[in-house]
Amino acid sequence: MLSFLVILCSLLTACRSSVCPCERPELCQQIREEKDFEVFIFDVGGKTWKSYNWSMVTTVAAFGKYDAELMCYAHSKGARVVLKGDVPLSYIVDQDNRTAWITDKVMLAKSQFMDGINIDIEQAVEEGSPEYYALTSLVKETTEMFHREIPGSQVSFDVAWSPKCIDKRCYDYVTIAESCDLLFVMSYDEQSQITGDCVAMANAPLRQTLDAYDQYLNLKISPKKIVMGVPWYGYDYPCLNFSQEGVCSIEKVPFRGVPCSDAAGKQKPYKWLMKQVNSSMSGRLWDDEQQAPYFNYKDQDGQIHQVWYDDPQSICPKADSVMSKGLRGIGMWNANILDYSDDPVARQQTTMMWNALLRC
Ligand SMILES: *[C@@H]1O[C@H](CO)[C@@H](O)[C@H](O)[C@H]1NC(C)=O
Ligand SMILES: *[C@@H]1O[C@H](CO)[C@@H](O)[C@H](O)[C@H]1NC(C)=O
Numbered sequence: 179m180l181s182f183l184v185i186l187c188s189l190l191t192a193c194r195s196s197v198c199p200c201e202r203p204e205l206c207q208q209i210r211e212e213k214d215f216e217v218f219i220f221d222v223g224g225k226t227w228k229s230y231n232w233s234m235v236t237t238v239a240a241f242g243k244y245d246a247e248l249m250c251y252a253h254s255k256g257a258r259v260v261l262k263g264d265v266p267l268s269y270i271v272d273q274d275n276r277t278a279w280i281t282d283k284v285m286l287a288k289s290q291f292m293d294g295i296n297i298d299i300e301q302a303v304e305e306g307s308p309e310y311y312a313l314t315s316l317v318k319e320t321t322e323m324f325h326r327e328i329p330g331s332q333v334s335f336d337v338a339w340s341p342k343c344i345d346k347r348c349y350d351y352v353t354i355a356e357s358c359d360l361l362f363v364m365s366y367d368e369q370s371q372i373t374g375d376c377v378a379m380a381n382a383p384l385r386q387t388l389d390a391y392d393q394y395l396n397l398k399i400s401p402k403k404i405v406m407g408v409p410w411y412g413y414d415y416p417c418l419n420f421s422q423e424g425v426c427s428i429e430k431v432p433f434r435g436v437p438c439s440d441a442a443g444k445q446k447p448y449k450w451l452m453k454q455v456n457s458s459m460s461g462r463l464w465d466d467e468q469q470a471p472y473f474n475y476k477d478q479d480g481q482i483h484q485v486w487y488d489d490p491q492s493i494c495p496k497a498d499s500v501m502s503k504g505l506r507g508i509g510m511w512n513a514n515i516l517d518y519s520d521d522p523v524a525r526q527q528t529t530m531m532w533n534a535l536l537r538c
């Protein structure tokens with residue numbers, strides 16, 4: 179009875195708000211075409227999307243406030259716009275609650291003329307627990323209902339950089355991959371559980387990143403279901419101690435059972451990084467082992483910081499391996515954080531970051 183009411187209410191909301199906001203009504207039609215290659219981007223709100231390279235973009239996961247203008251524009255470029263899906267797993271162990279959640283999302287997507295959903299559950303789950311099975315069912319049932327109700331819609335699921343219970347996310351990756359259209363692999367925050375020396379390191383070291391794709395592929399997940407996610411942000415770590423060799427020891431901040439993590443640092447957008455590197459004490463440095471750029475700077479209190487990030491040089495070999503492994507595509511977290519101002523240097527850097535997704 180409760181879920182019946184929820185469905186009814188969702189239907190009513192959907193009916194009320196489904197007047198096409200676009201200039202041309204056909205722009206409200208959902209995208210049905212399957213692209214061989216995905217450039218899957220996350221947008222977190224605001225109007226920077228006006229400066230994206232729309233000749234590349236195939237899917238926008240809209241994580242900001244709903245923007246009808248973005249939906250109309252994306253559709254005019256043949257790109258999908260998908261909802262964000264997140265829910266405490268304890269709520270959707272119950273089948274009725276799960277169905278109600280899915281129904282609600284489908285109705286919301288329809289009323290906003292959207293093309294699917296990106297499920298971003300980053301919660302810890304124990305293998306074999308009720309939440310473990312509920313999550314798998316959630317993905318399967320969401321995909322079924324979206325495909326049925328919005329023909330051609332896309333259901334994707336965000337996974338950690340490796341399937342090996344990273345951050346205690348022990349999901350049924352194989353069944354989840356089978357049950358949706360694609361997995362977005364978040365190949366970043368790879369220092370969320372530092373087991374060795376508690377020191378600053380790269381957000382997404384090359385070898386570790388690529389090995390983890392082999393782990394996914396070794397599970398017999400099809401490469402055509404895998405989209406590589408690269409970071410357009412880095413980590414700024416205050417150093418407790420800065421050694422002669424340039425090693426930056428960081429504060430011990432535990433995360434999901436491990437004593438040291440990247441939570442000792444602050445995430446910084448590429449836009450900030452490119453300004454900060456010029457006023458740094460080291461300038462841009464390159465770590466051969468991790469194949470990543472970094473720099474050191476001194477803050478106003480005289481404390482040394484070490485900053486690790488990705489730039490075209492570190493992203494290129496990753497993008498190359500998307501091609502060589504035959505993956506479905508590439509994307510980033512997130513599209514907003516480049517410098518889209520008119521400054522000629524910024525323009526050049528921004529163009530190079532977009533282009534690095536496809537070729538070097
Ligand atoms: C956008 O991407 C396309 C495809 O890679 C490229 O040819 C074009 O030069 C890019 N546009 C800009 C403005 O950088
Ligand atoms: C159903 O979901 C609601 C939140 O939407 C939650 O408060 C409630 O505990 C859930 N019920 C069950 C039985 O899990």
Ligand SMILES: *[C@@H]1O[C@H](CO)[C@@H](O)[C@H](O)[C@H]1NC(C)=O
Nearest residue numbers: 418419420421422423425427
């Ligand atoms: C800093 O490192 C040096 C050796 O590199 C060590 O002797 C010293 O105890 C360290 N200081 C702190 C505060 O960790």
Ligand SMILES: *[C@@H]1O[C@H](CO)[C@@H](O)[C@H](O)[C@H]1NC(C)=O
Nearest residue numbers: 452453454455456457523524
């Ligand atoms: C940073 O320095 C480089 C090299 O000196 C220069 O080309 C560039 O314009 C500077 N970038 C910014 C954002 O000031």
